[in-house]
Amino acid sequence: MASRANEATPPGHGTGGGPADGNHQVVRLDGVRKTYGRGAGAVHALRDLSLGFLRGSFTAVMGPSGAGKSTFLHCAAGLDRPDAGTVVLGGTDLSDLTEVELTMLRRERVGFVFQAYNLMAALTVADNITLPLMLADRQPDRAWLDRVVSQVGLGDRLAHRPSELSGGQQQRVAIARALAARPEVVFADEPTGALDGRTARQVLQLLRDIVDSTGQTVVMVTHDPVAASYAHRVVFLADGRYAEELTGPTPDRIAERMTRLGEW
Numbered sequence: 001m002a003s004r005a006n007e008a009t010p011p012g013h014g015t016g017g018g019p020a021d022g023n024h025q026v027v028r029l030d031g032v033r034k035t036y037g038r039g040a041g042a043v044h045a046l047r048d049l050s051l052g053f054l055r056g057s058f059t060a061v062m063g064p065s066g067a068g069k070s071t072f073l074h075c076a077a078g079l080d081r082p083d084a085g086t087v088v089l090g091g092t093d094l095s096d097l098t099e100v101e102l103t104m105l106r107r108e109r110v111g112f113v114f115q116a117y118n119l120m121a122a123l124t125v126a127d128n129i130t131l132p133l134m135l136a137d138r139q140p141d142r143a144w145l146d147r148v149v150s151q152v153g154l155g156d157r158l159a160h161r162p163s164e165l166s167g168g169q170q171q172r173v174a175i176a177r178a179l180a181a182r183p184e185v186v187f188a189d190e191p192t193g194a195l196d197g198r199t200a201r202q203v204l205q206l207l208r209d210i211v212d213s214t215g216q217t218v219v220m221v222t223h224d225p226v227a228a229s230y231a232h233r234v235v236f237l238a239d240g241r242y243a244e245e246l247t248g249p250t251p252d253r254i255a256e257r258m259t260r261l262g263e264w
């Protein structure tokens, strides 16, 4: 696994997978390193990661356990700071920001979807969806919100509490919440990990439809080849580095690459 990860990668790797994409990367990592601990016990979670994501693209990030996927997500989303290298999100170099500015950036320009839906039990669906806007002290863009609510199919559940919804519906609320502030990018961490197969496929198709119809950008970490096959592109990490990528992925091709990269 380590030797494969150290192989030279093709020119232009990780630029987004499309033609003439250099100027349209909404997230760009260059030479990102992240090490946990020191000395003999140090773990190099990201060794030298350079990777870009096109505006309007849906990318799945995969790799063996310990490859650095979560660390990548945290660094790319401004939840954690790399030890070296740069992360540029929507034209802003995150290393230039103070902690307060980073928090503001996450609120206003980044959406998150996690495996656990993390909805507020005491709030209605409508209030859960607009919570990020409230926190950012921003007026909702009504037309956008209506579009998002309609796309996730929750128009008739807005007055309900999360506990009254199925898992798939709760995740659709979380997706609507992630999109409410019309972020530059939505980061999703195993968004279908808690759902049954059929519901998971519906949620993944929804994510893909949202990307294709609204031009939003989604970056999703997953272990599941079927989930990753809904993306336009699958990027494989191994041993803290970019390993390879697939465009127009199918579950079989993804599974074959994962097998080559080692245990998963």
Ligand SMILES: Nc1ncnc2c1ncn2[C@@H]1O[C@H](COP(=O)(O)OP(=O)(O)OP(=O)(O)O)[C@@H](O)[C@H]1O
Pocket (backbone or CB within 6 Å): 036, 037, 043, 044, 045, 063, 064, 065, 066, 067, 068, 069, 070, 071, 072
């Ligand atoms: N807070 C931490 N302290 C120490 N080591 C850490 C910490 N977070 C991650 N690591 C280590 O960094 C490496 C990369 O971890 P990371 O969670 O990013 O991998 P991953 O690809 O998301 O793995 P998985 O698929 O198992 O979730 C692993 O070896 C992990 O043990």
